[in-house]
């Protein structure tokens with residue numbers, strides 16, 4: 401991983417989650433699961449085997465502040481579902 405390029409892209413490029421959702425070929429990720437509101441995908445540069453990133457499909461800058469309480473709870477339930485699945489595999 402080229403940290404300098406990554407930092408530059410993160411600061412000046414599009415949101416990588418939105419780019420992934422839009423099918424931008426510059427932001428490929430292996431999607432492992434999704435529902436109507438959330439997506440789970442493998443980290444391109446995992447620090448641990450099976451590291452999965454989870455995100456809401458709506459763009460948010462701050463996941464706690466930008467989601468209302470009900471949406472945040474649904475996200476946590478999605479994280480739980482993914483966590484149990486990853487744990488079953490590993």
Ligand SMILES: [Zn+2]
Pocket residue numbers: 415416417418419458459460
């Ligand atoms: Zn976004």
